[in-house]
Structure formats: C-alpha cells, structure tokens
Amino acid sequence: MESFAKLITIDRSSPVPLYFQFAQQLQKLIETGVLPPGTRLSNEVALADQFGLSRPTMRQAMQHLVDKGLLARKRGVGTQVVTNRIRRQVEFTSLYDDLEREERRPRTEVLSLGTLPAGAEVAAALRLDEGTEVLALERLRFADDEPIALMRNHLPASLIELSSQTLAEAGLYQLLRRSGIGLSTARQTIGARRATAAEAQLLGESRGATLLTMARTAYDGSGEPVEYGVHVYRASRYSFEMTVAAH
Template structure:
C-alpha cells in the first residue's frame, strides 16, 4: 500500500496536517475524491483520518495553497480537475480534449454574418469587404469552463451555424470543408481577466489569463480562420517543442 494512503501517525516526525494533506491527495489520485467534486465536511474528514478538525482545516488550507483544492463561495471546497496541457500545434481545443479522454462541450454565445470589421482585417490580413462569420464560444471540459474563444471565418471557406459548432470543433469543420489549416502565425501572451471574462470562466476578477491569437492558412495560401482566445491560466498551459532553429524569447 502507498504510505500516503495510511492515516496520519502521531508518533511520526512529519506534522499531522501534512500527513493528512498527503492522505487527501492520495484519495484524489485513487478517485475517492473525484475532480470537481465537493470535499466532505471537516467533521467527516476528521473521523476518516482520525485527526482533529483544526488539523483537517490546516491540511485543506495547505492543499488550497498548492492548487489541489479550491474554495468556492456558496459551493464549499472542491477538488480541482487536472490541468489541461496542450501542445502548440495546428489543432483545436475541442480535438485535444476529445483525444485525451475529455468531454468537450461548447456554448455558442454569438454568431454574426457580415463583412469583416476593419480592426479584425488589420490584425488578421483578411481583405476588407470579405464576408465572414464571426463567432464567440465558451468551451467546457465537462461542466468546467476552460476558454472563451472568438473566431472569424471567411464565408467562401466555410458557412457555419450554431448547431455545427456545438457538435464539432472548428478545425474539424474546416477539414471537412476542404479548408485544412497547414500553416499559422500564433502569438501567446497573458493578461488579467475582465469582470465579464472572470464571470464566464469561473475565476476571480483580475485572475491571470493566457491569451492566444492565431491566423491560419491552407496549402493554397488561402486564409481560413482568425482566432483570439483567452484561457484560464489556473487550468491550462501551452507546451512547445523548441529546436536549435527556434527563436527563443529575449530575457
């Protein structure tokens, strides 16, 4: 048996609260406390771990500080789901979540058809006057929000509707329509969440967000999509493979 699975031992030189925290972590790893689930009450945990409630309280506070647990107003203490780690490849978040056993879900918050806005044309390179579909989506993993995504797709590449976007990832729809993205310019950054973004992503106002803008082209050099996304930094990271020819940030 993993030693962390054993209840705290008072004769051990390791502090009781830390032993209790390790035991709780093992319960999470074993699935006894599932991701997103509410932590049992202090009294119940004290009984199960055979420690005092103050010891449980300190162990829980330690795991909150470590990002293993999270306190939600009105919802108690909950187990944090494992962070999503995504390679910076030409894939969509929908595809990545499905590929790694997640349950992607999409809320389409807006879908507007019209000519491309001047500021978007300037940022993306989409010619002014082009008819596009502008979409805003909130992407979930199960019931947990992960990203707020805005995309602009030329209508001569793909005609979109909300039902399609709820059922499929954008890149899958582009592939099915023959607009396979093969090259892209992508910029990753960070900033603080606005009040509206924080509410949608279940984060406090001012929480750090990862940002990503991407312009993608197909093999004929046709621009197929422009995206500007924000991701919860507490739940999401980008992974990049760097080689000798890759430009590194200046420190």
C-alpha cells in the first residue's frame, strides 16, 4: 500500500470530478514535500484498485499531473515525482535572485553576447533611434541542472561592460547593481505561445510545447530605460503568481 494512502480521501457525494479530487490532493502532497522528487508511484491499475477508482479515472488524474509537470512517466522506471515546479511572484525581481532565494541552484549558459543594431521593437523600448548599437545577450537559465528559461536581453551599448564569464556567474540585475546602476520600476507583459523547434530543443520540451512569455522594460530612478528583456519559460515547470486586491 502506498504510504500516502491515508492522506487522500475521495468524496463520492461531491460535485468535484473524482479524477480532480485525487489529482488535487496528490499535487498538495508533492508541493508540500510529503512526496519528494524521485518518489516512485505504483502503476495506474494498482492505484485505481487501491483508491476504488476506475482505471480511466486514475489515468486522467495521473495525466493531469504529468501535464502540470509534477509527475513524469519513464520507460522501465514507471511514474515518478519530478522536481517541484517553480512558482514566481509577479514582481520586480530577477529570476536568478528568485532561484537563489529558493535554493534551486541557478546556473547560466551564455548562448550569445555582442552588439547589434536595434530593431524597431528594441529601439522603442529603450527610447533609442532604430539602428542604434545595443548590447544583446541570450542566455539559458537552469534550476537544479534542469533548463527552465531562455532569456534574450538588450541594453544601451555604453551602459555596462559584460563578459560571458560574468554573466555565467551572476544574474544580469546583480551585475547592473554592482556597476552602480539602480533599477527602480519595470513594465512587463506576460503571455504564452508555442515553442519553436530551436527553443524546444534548448529547453528539453517537445516541439510546439506551451511556453510562458514575459517581456519587460526596466527603468532607473530617473525613469530612463536600462534594459529590455524577452524571456520564455517552460510552462510544465514554471508559473507566475500574483496577489490581487478587491476595490
């Protein structure tokens, strides 16, 4: 019998679908650490029998958690709990700082770094004339040695000197702060789209997988733009959270 069996209860009188009741409770056990990453689960047939559910219902519950990135099916191994999903508050922080705070061992692979003429979108965000030279960088960010985000950033060319080594050792916002560049506010837009073949390969996702997107322009204390970033995140491993207030 699974060790967590007594922690899950199915209410057949509830209007909530049975598969969702099971999936929601199993998700809570994963997110609270009761079932840590690497935990192996019994096969769906055994779980269905154990909890008195039909096999299609159990299959739907397990697939729901696979789709959310909490479980993974591995041939020859079975179903396992995977690394906890990263949840990030929608606020003015850097991904590197957030991962360090959560002890998720951030690591950066610098894919490109150099100057190029600003296109219309970048020029507008940085309030520059189109064609002005800007510093462009592309990085792949890892959490616990798993790729989590692909980040493309543009900055005014004269703002700061960066190297692949310094970008691999610290977050961009950390480097800006160390150079005496204060960041005050940011304007950002969050969305979603399908991964390109290249993005899917870098992020370890299937082609066409859903990616979360964030476009952000950061400003200094005087209101001047200092950085424009367009990032994509694995929706199966990452989510944004926000707190809203009623008025």
